[in-house]
Ligand SMILES: NC(=O)C1=CN([C@@H]2O[C@H](COP(=O)(O)OP(=O)(O)OC[C@H]3O[C@@H](n4cnc5c(N)ncnc54)[C@H](OP(=O)(O)O)[C@@H]3O)[C@@H](O)[C@H]2O)[C@@H](O)CC1
């Protein structure tokens with residue numbers, strides 16, 4: 021399986037390259053695309069009666085004319101409704117000329133119980149919000165409750181961003197071509213797609229590669245080879261040592277969640293660095309995790325020099341006050357070279373927003389590898405200018421932030437995006453709303469740290485951690501709270517190591 025996600029522009033480029041290389045031409049690709057949709061309709065909805073095919077003016081509509089012809093040729097009941105005729109001389113006009121089904125105006129479309137809708141109005145070429153007869157068709161379809169098979173994308177969903185600027189069809193199945201698009205995985209688009217089938221219409225892997233697409237669907241298949249397993253002669257420190265900074269007396273749980281997750285994700289040793297005032301609270305709840313007093317930078321540096329941890333986690337359960345951000349800046353400055361990587365999460369990010377100029381300046385100089393794990397709110401605080409640019413998709417925002425902070429960004433949510441400063445990115449698709457529970461983000465920070473401590477490169481470690489976190493939640497199932505996640509990782513780690 022291929023995991024690249026192509027924007028509509030990249031898909032059009034792959035299309036051009038394929039046609040340029042021959043022998044198939046544009047209308048040939050369209051016939052294959054329509055054929056793939058007709059196969060899905062016939063195999064999944066054999067008793068649909070009739071099938072209403074809705075065609076737009078572009079190539080998405082062109083695919084629809086092919087579907088209508090093939091369904092008619094197979095003996096099925098088909099009606100075809102169009103917004104307007106395709107442009108003369110276009111591939112879609114050729115497909116329409118080959119289609120024997122009478123064309124009715126979209127305003128006459130009224131789906132009945134037992135029918136099926138094939139949505140071939142707009143796909144990659146969506147250029148404005150749905151309106152007029154098209155929006156009315158969306159509403160009538162929803163009212164009738166009939167299933168929709170979407171061609172390429174549910175009309176109204178942006179393939180680039182997943183945004184739905186007006187209304188959009190809600191499909192039971194979306195059949196797309198060659199590769200998924202970001203809009204299939206980013207919300208709200210994802211909620212409109214239903215099951216996604218990727219049909220092979222003869223676009224070669226070489227044509228996809230030549231587009232330079234650098235975003236992928238997150239999947240173990242492409243990072244599993246880098247997933248760590250302990251060497252036969254490993255000792256606890258060589259397996260990877262993670263240090264996690266704890267909050268004060270009333271906020272120690274977050275660091276412990278992160279620490280437990282780091283241990284379950286394979287770190288050989290994990291130390292919680294606790295303010296003196298919170299030592300007793302931490303001590304009462306830690307067993308295999310090491311506990312050490314840390315009341316400031318001097319203590320932290322002494323720990324780094326003595327224990328040489330590979331990775332630090334800073335943020336869970338701290339406070340949004342500026343001194344928390346200043347401490348992280350000092351760690352990245354004075355203590356740089358004493359540890360390999362830093363995971364900045366939660367209050368570590370919020371507090372950094374108060375000194376963002378110094379932060380971005382520091383990131384332009386050399387420093388430790390950095391992974392930032394903001395949720396939507398934290399992202400907006402640290403990257404306020406990027407968040408304010410509504411022309412950007414979530415993917416584009418994460419990439420812009422990664423370049424600006426010279427860091428791997430894990431932009432969390434139901435459609436977590438992982439982005440690297442070199443332009444690579446991944447969109448996660450195994451998320452579950454079970455993760456929407458307090459403390460689950462703290463767990464994620466510990467997994468990222470543990471994988472980096474075991475020498476997994478930051479981008480791949482972040483991708484693996486996001487996938488493992490969701491997989492653990494899925495396996496545990498309903499009733500999950502953050503405390504359950506570290507132990508639930510055991511099976512996930514076993515599956516990846518096997
Ligand atoms: N390799 C591949 O991927 C293959 C792709 N194929 C297919 O091609 C599709 C892309 O085709 P496409 O580029 O012609 O764009 P498409 O989505 O038909 O829309 C463009 C037209 O719609 C109009 N329009 C847009 N939004 C509108 C709105 N809200 N309300 C009203 N009008 C709106 C827009 O108008 P304009 O913006 O110009 O004013 C323009 O006229 C792709 O999704 C796939 O199905 C296959 O055939 C085979 C191989």
Ligand SMILES: Nc1ncnc2c1ncn2[C@@H]1O[C@H](COP(=O)(O)OP(=O)(O)O)[C@@H](O)[C@H]1O
Nearest residue numbers: 432433434451452453455456458459460461462
């Ligand atoms: N609806 C959802 N679907 C999938 N994942 C989700 C959903 N809601 C939250 N998550 C995930 O749960 C985690 C929550 O992290 P965060 O908001 O930092 O929580 P906390 O601060 O309570 O630890 C993130 O990894 C996020 O991607």
Ligand SMILES: [K+]
Nearest residue numbers: 139142173175
């Ligand atoms: K469509």
